[in-house]
Amino acid sequence: MFANVECPCSSKNQLKLNAELALHFPGRKGLDKPIVWGFPQVLVCLNCGFAVFTLAGAPLKELGQAYTDDDLPSADNLAGADL
Numbered sequence: 001m002f003a004n005v006e007c008p009c010s011s012k013n014q015l016k017l018n019a020e021l022a023l024h025f026p027g028r029k030g031l032d033k034p035i036v037w038g039f040p041q042v043l044v045c046l047n048c049g050f051a052v053f054t055l056a057g058a059p060l061k062e063l064g065q066a067y068t069d070d071d072l073p074s075a076d077n078l079a080g081a082d083l
Helices: 059-065
Strands: 015-018 020-021 037-038 042-045 051-053
Touching: 015 059
Parallel strands: none
Antiparallel strands: 015 042, 020 037, 042 051
């Protein structure tokens, strides 16, 4: 799953961990949406802190059901984010 993930700092000093995530939608509209729980594996760079995870199954489905493109300002959407 993480075989081809390269850290922005190019470090190979990475560790795969189990995680528990409580995902919240931002802003006032987010207060009306339920927390989405996920339990993915996370790949963390131990040099710069860059982390990668993938959601699948029920958590991804819950996010899709609770989210619409109009819910978030463009700065909070990946398409408008400054990564």
